[in-house]
Amino acid sequence: MSLADRYDWIVLGDHPGALLSANLAAKLGLSVLVLTKCSAQKVTFSKAGQCLDPESNFITGMGEKGVLEDALRKLSAMPVDSDVSYTDSYAQVMTPQARLQIRESLQSTRMELDREFQKDSSERHLIEHGLEISEKVIEYWRAFPARLSLTVLQNQKKKNTKESPANWDDLLKKIQPKSNAKSNSELCAALSYGFTGQLPGKWNLAEWSHALALAPSGASFRGGMTAYRKHLLGTAKKMGATIVDDSECRRIFIENRRFLGVQIARTGNMIPASGCILGASISEFADRMSFTGIKWMGKKNPPKPVGWRFTLALTVAKEAIAPGLSRRVIWKEPSAPVLEIEVADPSDYGAKHADQKLIFLRTVLPFTQESLVVSYQRMVAARMFRAATEIIPFLEKHVIKVYPDFRYAETASPERIENADELSEVYNFAIPQVIPENLRIYDTTNDDTSTGVEGLFVAAGDSFPKLGSLGPTVSAIEATAWIAHRSGLSGPFA
DSSP: OOOOSOEEEEEESOOHHHHHHHHHHHHTTOOEEEEOOOOOOOOEEOTTOOEEOOSOOOEETOSTTOHHHHHHHHTTOOOOGGGEEOGGGSOEEEOSSOEEEOOSSHHHHHHHHHHHSOTTOHHHHHHHHHHHTHHHHHHHHHHHHHHTSHHHHHHHHHHTOOSSOOSHHHHHHHTOOSOOOOOOSHHHHHHHHHHHSSOOTTOOHHHHHHHHHTGGGEEEETTHHHHHHHHHHHHHHHTTOEEESSOOEEEEEEETTEEEEEEETTOOSOEEEEEEEESSOHHHHGGGEEEESSOOOOOSSOOOEEEEEEEEEEEEEGGGSOTTOOSEEEEOOTTSOOEEEEEEOGGGGTOOOTTEEEEEEEEEEESSSGGGSHHHHHHHHHHHHHHHHHHSTTHHHHEEEEESOOOOOTTOOHHHHHTTTHHHHHTOOSSGGGSOGGGEEEOSSOOOOOOSSBTEEEOSTTSSGGGTTHHHHHHHHHHHHHHHHHTTOSOTTO
């Protein structure tokens, strides 16, 4: 494939956030180069044809009235309705003491709260607050791109006024809960994970309410995040972006803390560009950065990985899924990690088994060397499976295939002995530092997303981690606003 001598915008990696920026920049008429190679673990299949999707399929902002849905529609890149699942993507949250289903409307959810909690329950007050501010939160994020347009920024500077919250912190000040209730219960932890994909950490009440308010803006994509990436790449290509799948970035050139360009494999010259966005964390690209002049300092307090998603895949008979069981279930017990149960149709992943269902069991393992030991993973897998059988009655009777199959023992059948190394094949990470980017869970106590380099941005899992999958979308829109302004254009949607 022939490459241009220069590009306006370069995308390194294939995180959906970075690919969104490729679409936005290409739609503006800018020249865009996308190098997709990145250490992401995608959908895989076992020898027996069992599908394993390692990523949680919940995309904040893609639901109706969400900022991502709004962006995709303006790009003419919104998937057809059959590819997107809305209301059945909301998590059904369960603890030993409570069972709660977030509904599409506030009235329906209040009926759930009436059923589950007393009127003076502190947890009920927290949940109600999050739902009551949902319209305000959605309005804020939908208007977010417009506030980044050059005209609005210039007018605000002239008037020296802030008619609406300028950033996330300002919004949180406006939505502080009146209740003094604490948000460290099992139910709140499960809700936080269900709607952001992150561990709650030391969140304050406003942040917790904000995360819950974003819940109705979420949706799932048929075929998971792997299919969503493919969709974004396809639309970017249609808009004129150059997509390179078989080559990778070898060098990122930085001079006096300014991005200059990249060198890709099998080419000797630097390809200059006005700006670049990374579809993975800074750490993945750190050894490829070449500096001249003032030394680059990087992020002052970058979010650090605190865990990683560990997934088991089950193929089960269709009758295993009892009526009333949601597509997504979040289960949380005291002193135990979160368990996510996601139900999918085999047809979502290209299989034709109308009488079967896929179940993905996911939990978060610590970002430590111990979590990479097969015996530890087998123990965790057994606990996950046991918890799933408590939530889904008679599940074990309906299981057809398990991948990776953790049930190996010395007395196991020949088939299970053959599959004994599946855990080490799927999760073959020698050290935590090589765990793929899309499996990592980041510390939510820091939200420093700047790279310290002019023209170099990040839209990946460590971008505004408290916002979950919305964080990379926000980073993508901010980065596109920068390249738009630099190119003399008004804003990302102009």
